[in-house]
Amino acid sequence: MTVTEGGVSVADGAVAADSSAQDVAAIELVDVAKDFGGGADSVQAVRQVDVAIRPGEFFSLLGPSGCGKTTTLRMIAGFEEPTRGRILLYGDDMVGVPPYRRDVNMVFQSYALFPHLSVYDNIAFGLQRKKLGKSEIAWKVQQMLEIVRLEGKERRRPAELSGGQQQRVALARALVNQPRALLLDEPLAALDLKLRQTMQVELKRIQREVGITFIFVTHDQNEALTLSDRLIVMNEGLVEQLGTPHEIYEQPATKFVAGFIGTSNVLQGVVDRIVGARAVVVPADGEQVLVPATGLRAGQQVELTVRPEKVVIHAGGEVPAGERSAVRGTVTDVTYLGTSTTYTVSRGDESELVVFQQNASSPTAAARPGDIVWLSWLPEHSYVFASASHDSRSPDTAAAS
């Protein structure tokens, strides 16, 4: 445990992260909630968030608009005070400390660059407030300009820069202060797709270079999965799941997560029997889905998920063999996408399954619309949702992309 000074004792955040503070979270939110407005009009933006972010981590808050992710970030920055709970920065409670005394810096969604100041003065702003010497400021700003690759642009005004360059200035302006955590509020949202992809790579490079904890807010699942070491998926002010991108994608804990991240197929069925470590769920007669038996009992109604790329389509009357989950349906749509083909398979209960098939093998036995086919997948690719309490909430525009 390190005991850190409160207030603006700066600069050694990244150092502390490497050495003694391994067991202390860089940022820890304990039972944090935020209500806006009072009385009957009060809106619960954040209902409950508990999370510990490790030093040096690239951590994302992912969720649809209005899920409370930006409010959570603003509470860490100090622009909003939580209604309940504690926000710890390396063990020190930050609640009640104004933003200008918190050793975190923010990159705003629209950058919020000072329009009346040059690039140099924008970047130097924080250092000037901290009363650093002129030569030290000049040196640090120059170093930062190199990191974000804006050398030679220091005399320009923000309005004279492109969107991507403004983005870099915003990043440099925050990073030059060597904060203990950098907060990024959808920093790439205003950029076009190509620039966004370039900036994603840049962000990752810069984060590795400076070694500062990044807390990144986004509604873009691809961005979150690509960039993060770990992330939380938020919905309606609650944390749906915390995990690595791999865990979140492969083992969505709730129906919401399954729907929000990538495309998911959701099946319903009754637990028929428990066989060893596996439960056999029967969605319909003759079908079976094998899932881990943990916490399940026979006769229980469950919902489970499988990713489209895990599913094998058995065309031409072939029947799946071995210990696999297997369900049946009628092909309603086939979309050829070059490297892969997407099949939509309709089931008796009016639910649909989407299947992605790589076009690696020769397409001798390709399924056609109208074919009745078997679909199968390995037992480890299905997950039963943790609870049914989130049923009423479904992600808007869920299965997009």
Next chain:
Amino acid sequence: MRSLRSRLAPYWLALPGGMWLAIFFVVPMFFMLSLSLQTGDTLNGYQQTFHWSTYSDVLSGYHVQFVRSIIYAVIVTSLALLISYPMAYWIAFRAGRHKSTFLFLILLPFFVSFVIRTLSWQFILADNGIVMGPLKDLHLLPQDFHVLATSFAVICGLTYNFLPFMVLPLYVSLERIDHRLVEAAHDLYAGRFAAFRRVVLPLSLPGVFAGVLITFVPVASDYVNATILGGTHTTMIGNIVQTLYLTNNDYPAASALSFTLMGALLLGIFAYARALGTEDVMQTAAAR
């Protein structure tokens, strides 16, 4: 053909305003210039004699009132700025959804005639009026104490009457400031005062410039406040022009005085614009 028409469109649109300015401003200016160089009187008529010494005569005769007008205008503009800035700031940043209500309240006095408003100040400041009367009855003020007919009364009236001219441009420039810039300043270790000085103030300077301009110029040439609230020692240049023109029928002198005032104000504005209006000055004011 079509492109020619669309290229001419802006000029057509500017025509009514341009004509208005030409007929009611530029032409009368020439009349006034010509009049200021004539000699004669109302009975025998005026001749164009290019009598330039009218200018030196009015300057030597009325330089006291001239300087007094400028001093009053400086004081009133400063007071109006000091009172208006916090007001505009509060409405722009703190009034939330009641912004338009407060703006309306500031404009409300405009719905009452300028002269009536000034007369009510006379009523308030009267020697035995609603403020002074009770204070004198309680012997808190000497019986011969008076506010009317002093510079104080004139400056009060002018400040009150021209306050909205200062508040509105300030409000507009403050309201345009993105609140996230203030948050960004706080995030970068600027406390409330530093955020104001480094971000809000420099970004509101265009509003300060406009407000000072449209307050200073009419205040310097106002004559109503000095007439109603002032006395013999508070005469402003506007009063002199009025007297010369309407009472003495000395049209050349009145015109020469008006021209001198206009020239002085224009010079002042150019100097002021050079000092404050350019972007470079704004930047240095903000950065250091």
